[in-house]
Amino acid sequence: MIKYKLICKDCEFCFDSWFASSQEFEKLKKKRFLNCHKCNSKKIQKTLMAPKLMNSFSLKKTDTDIIRYKEFNKKIKEYQNFIKKNFDYVGKNFAYEARSIHYDNKKKTKGIYGIASKDEIKELKEEGIEASTIPWVEDKKN
Numbered sequence: 001m002i003k004y005k006l007i008c009k010d011c012e013f014c015f016d017s018w019f020a021s022s023q024e025f026e027k028l029k030k031k032r033f034l035n036c037h038k039c040n041s042k043k044i045q046k047t048l049m050a051p052k053l054m055n056s057f058s059l060k061k062t063d064t065d066i067i068r069y070k071e072f073n074k075k076i077k078e079y080q081n082f083i084k085k086n087f088d089y090v091g092k093n094f095a096y097e098a099r100s101i102h103y104d105n106k107k108k109t110k111g112i113y114g115i116a117s118k119d120e121i122k123e124l125k126e127e128g129i130e131a132s133t134i135p136w137v138e139d140k141k142n
């Protein structure tokens with residue numbers, strides 16, 4: 001665990017926050033999960049103070065940023081479970097299957113989901129085929 005002193009660019013409010021690692025801080029910042037505890041601004045910066053290192057046993061469970069990150073993951077998991085139950089997985093054949101449903105009017109009671117590249121999604125959209133992308137959390141094996 002790393003403790004960072006963060007500062008809000010908008011109101012200059014200073015506060016401490018805990019992160020699993022410096023990479024996690026960058027990740028949360030990128031996803032805009034960091035916000036000022038006082039004015040809710042997203043313009044949060046690390047102060048230049050050296051981070052204090054701690055071992056993972058002293059993880060502060062009340063840390064709002066970590067909880068929010070976990071909730072975000074939980075939401076995605078719930079969404080994934082819904083998709084797994086109600087959609088057919090077609091793996092990398094997603095673009096092919098989506099086209100065959102669209103053009104051959106294949107009767108399918110279920111929607112499909114699978115893996116497609118950004119280019120494939122773009123092409124499908126240009127052809128008027130509806131496809132949306134969602135963030136996907138890999139199932140951990142343990």
Ligand SMILES: [Zn+2]
Nearest residue numbers: 008011036039
């Ligand atoms: Zn602020």
